[in-house]
Amino acid sequence: EAAVTQSPRNKVTVTGGNVTLSCRQTNSHNYMYWYRQDTGHGLRLIHYSYGAGNLQIGDVPDGYKATRTTQEDFFLLLELASPSQTSLYFCASSDQGRNYAEQFFGPGTRLTVL
Amino acid sequence: GDSVIQMQGQVTLSENDFLFINCTYSTTGYPTLFWYVQYSGEGPQLLLQVTTANNKGSSRGFEATYDKGTTSFHLQKTSVQEIDSAVYYCAMKTGGYKVVFGSGTRLLVSP
Numbered sequence: 001e002a003a004v005t006q007s008p009r010n011k012v013t014v015t016g017g018n019v020t021l022s023c024r025q026t027n028s029h030n031y032m033y034w035y036r037q038d039t040g041h042g043l044r045l046i047h048y049s050y051g052a053g054n055l056q057i058g059d060v061p062d063g064y065k066a067t068r069t070t071q072e073d074f075f076l077l078l079e080l081a082s083p084s085q086t087s088l089y090f091c092a093s094s095d096q097g098r099n100y101a102e103q104f105f106g107p108g109t110r111l112t113v114l
Numbered sequence: 115g116d117s118v119i120q121m122q123g124q125v126t127l128s129e130n131d132f133l134f135i136n137c138t139y140s141t142t143g144y145p146t147l148f149w150y151v152q153y154s155g156e157g158p159q160l161l162l163q164v165t166t167a168n169n170k171g172s173s174r175g176f177e178a179t180y181d182k183g184t185t186s187f188h189l190q191k192t193s194v195q196e197i198d199s200a201v202y203y204c205a206m207k208t209g210g211y212k213v214v215f216g217s218g219t220r221l222l223v224s225p
Contacts, residue, residue: 004157031211042120042203042217043158050211058212090157096211102148103213105157 004106021076023091032074120216143208
């Protein structure tokens, strides 16, 4: 059973729309991350969290909010979606208690903003 | 700040060709370097990692080398197969909580 799941897998919205992307991990990891993936840019970090109620700003946070409600669940919120936010979004988890910890990624959510 | 540069956007090879992908990094810290692979329709997954203590790592026929002098690290495979077609990302972690990724290299292997 997949340890990092994302929903929805595909989402289409209009400019100005409100979107919530969900991520759940069953790895018992403390760290969770949201990335966007765009051609020519690779993976860019939006927000991350090291536990329930915690939020850290990543490298491209503008236009995004995030919330970590439990150790398992991490949400990405786009309150006024814009076409520039059309992208493939990945969630990941990591056990930062281990040295050299790898990140485990979900399958991605493809978001289109019209 | 920390950065990773991956110049090769796409590499096209035939089966049994030699693969070499190069990345350079910049940091004031002590990096752990990773290679992730992303197959079509999936999220990235760890291929291998190289710590400062070792300079090499290997997995699934791939080998990574790390050169502190030139702040570069490389992924290579002696004989690629069609199933190796994927996007390969180099990445760096410097003891904090973030991993910095390169822009990715798409490998296309024709039979």
